[in-house]
Amino acid sequence: MTRFAVLFDMDGTLVDSEPAHFEAMAEVLRLHGHAVPAALAGMVTGMTGADCHALLGELTGFKPSFEAYVRDKYGFYLAMASGLAMRPGAQSVLDALQDGAIPWAIVSNSDRMLVDANLRAVGLQRPGLVSVSRNDVRDGKPQAEPYLRAAYLLGKAPSDCIVVEDSVPGAIAGLAAGMTVIGWPEPHRNDLVFPAGTVLADPHDLLTTLSDCLAGLRRRFAKETLHVSR
Template sequence: MTDRAVLFDMDGTLVDSEGLHFDAMAQALLEMGYSLPERFADRITGMSGADCHALLQKTIGFTLPLADYIAGKYRSYLAAAARLKRRGGVDDVLTLLSQTRTPFAIVSNSDRILVDANLRAVDLQHPGLVSVSRNDVLRGKPDPEPYLRAAYLLGVSPRDCIVVEDSIPGAVAGLAAGMTVIGWPEPHRTDIVFPRAAILADPDDLSSALASLLSAPSDIRHFKDKTDVSR
């Protein structure tokens, strides 16, 4: 059994759900009399529901309360969540973790109701699975608290954790927690510039990067300067 653990973001990383998040948001806002600006989806990757609501207030003058926004979006999202699929390459990664007996956890900026719906849809919800939702912490990503909580629940030191993220807020959170971070953007997200301390993986081949880290000495995380998490 490896002495490492892998902590996965959920939306856009394990589950191909970013598109549904945006579609549900757009549908809810349309029903409330609002429309979204072009390319708004690119701006909300990795953001919590509350942060999205705040951005909507600034961007389109959205005036309805957070509770109304959440209720509308979640209603649309949950109605379609059963059709969600795992992101391409995830099956290979899960096989690798099984073969190396590497524990893993799910760390999401989404609320628990969405986390559970996603995990059920892609057949990843099972007894003993460690998952951290936005409801389980005081501060969500980019704060390190969600990743530190997952490490605590797994009983693994943060320095022995490998984070897999598709977003900048998540990568910043993992680095701030003192963990090794793999940036794994979705193939079409060539616009994302991860912090310099993150290790970039091929959007179509996460397993190679992860296998290299799992077989390397634990202090491999020092080969990059992890003090700069600003870019």
């Protein structure tokens, strides 16, 4: 096993679940008599449930409590979860990491119930898998805590970790944690403006960019080792 690790966001990065999240949110709005704002889908990527609830209030006057929103939204989402699939290209990246004995983990802004449902749906749930949900930290993304916790659980230094994210809040979190961050937006999200320092990957080819970033970390480590030995 190498000294480096790769930390993946889940929704929209490993799992093609963003459409299901949006549809569940839309169903909640309809349930309570609200129209679905046309721009909503592009606004909620990477947001926590609490932030989504607040945004719905701002955009539509949505009044139900956060607890009621979660109950309804999770009910709709879990009814769709069994049909989820991996994002195209994600499985080949995980296979390459396994072949290279490079550890990886999942870091999500979703609650544990949804993380586990996604993992079951796409066949990723297994003993020993490190995953961090919104329930496991005090502050979710864009704060650094979720990624720092994952690095701690893997026994890795933050500077030895690469983050793969499809959202701007997630990229901000990875950079705040002192990690190398790859922005891997979904093909239709060419509107996203990732923060400075993010390495952008082709939406159809994550593996090439990830391989380049791992090579960069190895070169940096080799230089540091050479410097110490002198």
